[in-house]
Amino acid sequence: MRLKRATSTNVILNLLVATCALILTFPLIWIVMMSLKEQAEVMTWPPTFLFSPTLENFRVLFDVAQAGATSYGTIKVEFLTPITNSVLIALGSVILSLAVGVPASYVLARRDVPFKEDIAFFILGFRFAPVLLVVIPLFSVFQAIGLYDTYIGMIWVYQVVTLPMIVWLSRSYIEDIPKEIEEAAAMDGAKPIRVVLHIVLPLLKPGLIGASLLIFLLAWHNFALGLILSSTKAPVTVALLKLLNPGVQFYPVMAAGLVVTMIIPVILIVIGQHHLERGLTFGAVK
Numbered sequence: 001m002r003l004k005r006a007t008s009t010n011v012i013l014n015l016l017v018a019t020c021a022l023i024l025t026f027p028l029i030w031i032v033m034m035s036l037k038e039q040a041e042v043m044t045w046p047p048t049f050l051f052s053p054t055l056e057n058f059r060v061l062f063d064v065a066q067a068g069a070t071s072y073g074t075i076k077v078e079f080l081t082p083i084t085n086s087v088l089i090a091l092g093s094v095i096l097s098l099a100v101g102v103p104a105s106y107v108l109a110r111r112d113v114p115f116k117e118d119i120a121f122f123i124l125g126f127r128f129a130p131v132l133l134v135v136i137p138l139f140s141v142f143q144a145i146g147l148y149d150t151y152i153g154m155i156w157v158y159q160v161v162t163l164p165m166i167v168w169l170s171r172s173y174i175e176d177i178p179k180e181i182e183e184a185a186a187m188d189g190a191k192p193i194r195v196v197l198h199i200v201l202p203l204l205k206p207g208l209i210g211a212s213l214l215i216f217l218l219a220w221h222n223f224a225l226g227l228i229l230s231s232t233k234a235p236v237t238v239a240l241l242k243l244l245n246p247g248v249q250f251y252p253v254m255a256a257g258l259v260v261t262m263i264i265p266v267i268l269i270v271i272g273q274h275h276l277e278r279g280l281t282f283g284a285v286k
Helices: 002-035 056-062 080-110 116-128 131-145 151-157 159-175 179-187 192-220 224-229 236-243 251-271 273-281
Strands: none
Touching: 002 251, 056 251, 080 116, 080 151, 080 159, 080 192, 080 236, 080 251, 116 159, 131 151, 131 159, 131 224, 151 159, 151 224, 159 192, 179 192, 192 251, 224 236, 236 251
């Protein structure tokens, strides 16, 4: 009797998990299907699941020479440039966040700095503050100092999103490294900078790789900062707005653009999955 109840419970739980997985993955499946359809097939109701796949929508995205397609009218989409912009801005944001955030997190974790908890929460507060609270004043400042629509300006302002995450994650990782290891190295004559470079950083490697992937995804998918503070250097999320022209419907092309924007994050997650898992659980159990 108990075995039957356990089996029924497992079946119900498996059905619930399968249902949740279907609900979560259905929008992604729908976008991929839409990117392979013609415009006429997308607008039919009820929607059809049997169709002849086409790569025409992806050609429209990247074929600058033929800036359009007969089934869509006149459309010019330069999608390679926004992808390059997003890669450069996201990578630059990750590198700058690591260069500034890791030393700051080490100081907050290991040194007795006055009001260090207040400083840490102040940094974290930028992560939860509304983006528009920062970006609107910065719009005027960036235009005045010449940082509007520049890679340097975009990488700098993206620190509002990425730096608090790297500081708090790195701090928790450092606090879970036994301090006795550093003290032993110091007793052997190692200078503080050498202790950090040769002892702390190698131990932080799994956590830093996982944290870097997370903040790269945050920078890659950010929309509001790129929309207001850039034009020619706009990231790929802003470039998708060009496909929402009034009176013109480019839903299949936009779906193809969404698929392209998902490719790089998916590749990074697949490649760094091992480090991402270790980074998320790093220091969870002492």
